[in-house]
Amino acid sequence: MKNIFKNKEILFLLLASFVVRVLVAYFYSDTVLKNEWSMILHNYQISGIFGFNVVISDSLAIPKFAEIGERVLPTAFMPPLYLYFIYFVKNLSNGIVSIAPLIIFLQILLSLISICIIYLIIKNLTESKFLIRTFTIVFAFFPINIYASSQISSASLQILLLLIFFYHLLLILKKGESKHIFIFSVVGGLLILTRGEFLIFYFFTLFYFFIFNKKQFKIILVSLSLTILTISPYLIRNYFYFDNLTLTKSFGYNLLKGNNPSLKVEGDIELIEKIKKD
Numbered sequence: 001m002k003n004i005f006k007n008k009e010i011l012f013l014l015l016a017s018f019v020v021r022v023l024v025a026y027f028y029s030d031t032v033l034k035n036e037w038s039m040i041l042h043n044y045q046i047s048g049i050f051g052f053n054v055v056i057s058d059s060l061a062i063p064k065f066a067e068i069g070e071r072v073l074p075t076a077f078m079p080p081l082y083l084y085f086i087y088f089v090k091n092l093s094n095g096i097v098s099i100a101p102l103i104i105f106l107q108i109l110l111s112l113i114s115i116c117i118i119y120l121i122i123k124n125l126t127e128s129k130f131l132i133r134t135f136t137i138v139f140a141f142f143p144i145n146i147y148a149s150s151q152i153s154s155a156s157l158q159i160l161l162l163l164i165f166f167y168h169l170l171l172i173l174k175k176g177e178s179k180h181i182f183i184f185s186v187v188g189g190l191l192i193l194t195r196g197e198f199l200i201f202y203f204f205t206l207f208y209f210f211i212f213n214k215k216q217f218k219i220i221l222v223s224l225s226l227t228i229l230t231i232s233p234y235l236i237r238n239y240f241y242f243d244n245l246t247l248t249k250s251f252g253y254n255l256l257k258g259n260n261p262s263l264k265v266e267g268d269i270e271l272i273e274k275i276k277k278d
Helices: 002-006 008-028 035-047 081-093 099-125 129-140 143-148 155-174 178-192 198-212 214-242 252-259 269-277
Strands: 053-057 060-063
Touching: 002 099, 008 099, 008 129, 008 143, 035 081, 081 099, 081 155, 099 129, 099 143, 099 155, 143 155, 155 178, 178 198, 178 214, 198 214
Parallel strands: none
Antiparallel strands: 053 060
């Protein structure tokens, strides 16, 4: 990784990528926390609970910004890693700078690191300088990749973790060193805490090890143990609150609310207002 910064082409590419991302962020970035993130962060700061809904009576809880002393109900609608990232940035800002621009700036840096990782991945797959250069440039300036870093979204963090996961997977297949197994497994756990469905992909990866190289059964056991250890605090938390080992609970009201942010107890407010106007 150190040698990559001796490559003048990569340094120029990183500089150009940074400038492009800053320009896109200037015109299109989120300027404040919005949607679910502002409410989740606020409620987490107030209560230490990752949740939307606040109890307002013995029989009713609604999504709202909690006040001190109010009870926040825990949710498992989404994995928590990006919330922890936002919370870290909030503490890092310490009220000196606005949190949203700082998040965007850090996501731009994460995106630049992703470019370095994709370069290393392609370099491990081919010796063709043309292919290495071409695919790295395409990745660096792929529109959705640039735009993602300018939004309050887990996309940039997820892309970086995915690339680190694949990079160390390649190194395990080539070298099988313990440090690569450790990073591969811990990052796999972090990806599960970013997107719950990554758990399926992770198990398919372990299945690949088992089918095509049964001599690496030790890697499977070590990796599985480290990944479970990484996600175990969140699993224990969910078991404590929901009486089952689950990563997400995207069913019923959680699923409905997730796809209809304006939905209230009395119905979809935006839809009702639109109907009245029409």
